[in-house]
Amino acid sequence: MRYARVSAGGRAVWGRVGETDVELLSGSPIEGDAQVIGTVPRDTALWLPPVVPPVFYAVGMNYPRHIAHAGAAVPDRPEVGYRANNALTGHGSPIVRPAGVEGRFEAEPELVAVIGRTLKHATHDDARAAVFGWTIGNDVSARTWQHQDRSFWRSKNSDTFKPMGPWIETDVDALAQTTTLRVNGEQRASFPTGDMVFDPFDHIVEITRHITLQPGDVLWMGAESTCQLEPGDTVEVEISGIGVLSNPVHPEGNHPS
Known part of the structure; x- marks a missing residue:
C-alpha cells in the first residue's frame, strides 16, 4: 500500500x-x-512530505564506499544525528539554493524508514515490526557551510534542503532494492540500497536503548554517492519498489512562494 x-x-x-x-x-x-x-x-x-515527523533522525557515513571516499573510519556501532522539519519539502517542489552558497551543493539519495509505533528497548524483531513503511529522501548539503560551521544547522537544515516522498510504501523489501540518482535524466549514481554498514533495524535497536521512538518518526539511512546540483537542474532519486522523488533546483529569489 x-x-x-x-x-x-x-x-x-x-x-x-x-x-x-x-x-x-x-x-x-x-x-x-x-x-x-x-x-x-x-x-x-x-x-507534500509524506509525513511530518515528531523527530527527524539521520544516519551519516553508513555505506562503505562513501566512508572510503571521505577517508573516514568505519563506525563500530550505529549512531544517529538530527535534522530539522523546516527543511522538508515534497515531491515536485523546488530545492532552493540560497544566494550565499558557494562551492559544492550536493544531492545524497537516501532510503527513509517511517516508524509506525511507540518503541523502547527494541529487539531486532521489534524494530522490523515497528517500521510502518519506506519512503525516499534527498539529503541536500551545502558543503562550504558544512565545513565553516560547528554544526549542520544551515548546511543540511536550510529550507527545502530535505525533499522527501512522494509516498510511503508499506509492502516492499526495502533493503533488496537499488537506489539510483539522476540529474536532468543522466544517471549519476546507482548502488544496492541495502549495502549498509548498519541497517535500519540496527539503528532502531540502538536508538531505543536511550530514546523512545514515536509513530511518525523518520530515520534517513545515508547514501553511497553524492553529486553536484546547479540551479536549473532537476534531480531524481529512485528506489526500485518504492518510487521516484523528483525536484527542480532554483536559485534563491526565483522560486514559487
Missing part, C-alpha cells in the same frame, strides 16, 4: 495512492483506520 500527504482544498490531507487516483483519507493511517472522504487525480496531486 502507498500512503501520501497531498494538498486538497488548501489543507494537508492523507491519501491512499492508486494507479490513477489518490483516495483522500479522514486521518493518518499510521495512527489507525481512516475513512475515504474523496479522491483527486494522481497526475494533478500536489505532493
Whole structure:
C-alpha cells in the first residue's frame, strides 16, 4: 500500500495512492483506520512530505564506499544525528539554493524508514515490526557551510534542503532494492540500497536503548554517492519498489512562494 500527504482544498490531507487516483483519507493511517472522504487525480496531486515527523533522525557515513571516499573510519556501532522539519519539502517542489552558497551543493539519495509505533528497548524483531513503511529522501548539503560551521544547522537544515516522498510504501523489501540518482535524466549514481554498514533495524535497536521512538518518526539511512546540483537542474532519486522523488533546483529569489 502507498500512503501520501497531498494538498486538497488548501489543507494537508492523507491519501491512499492508486494507479490513477489518490483516495483522500479522514486521518493518518499510521495512527489507525481512516475513512475515504474523496479522491483527486494522481497526475494533478500536489505532493507534500509524506509525513511530518515528531523527530527527524539521520544516519551519516553508513555505506562503505562513501566512508572510503571521505577517508573516514568505519563506525563500530550505529549512531544517529538530527535534522530539522523546516527543511522538508515534497515531491515536485523546488530545492532552493540560497544566494550565499558557494562551492559544492550536493544531492545524497537516501532510503527513509517511517516508524509506525511507540518503541523502547527494541529487539531486532521489534524494530522490523515497528517500521510502518519506506519512503525516499534527498539529503541536500551545502558543503562550504558544512565545513565553516560547528554544526549542520544551515548546511543540511536550510529550507527545502530535505525533499522527501512522494509516498510511503508499506509492502516492499526495502533493503533488496537499488537506489539510483539522476540529474536532468543522466544517471549519476546507482548502488544496492541495502549495502549498509548498519541497517535500519540496527539503528532502531540502538536508538531505543536511550530514546523512545514515536509513530511518525523518520530515520534517513545515508547514501553511497553524492553529486553536484546547479540551479536549473532537476534531480531524481529512485528506489526500485518504492518510487521516484523528483525536484527542480532554483536559485534563491526565483522560486514559487
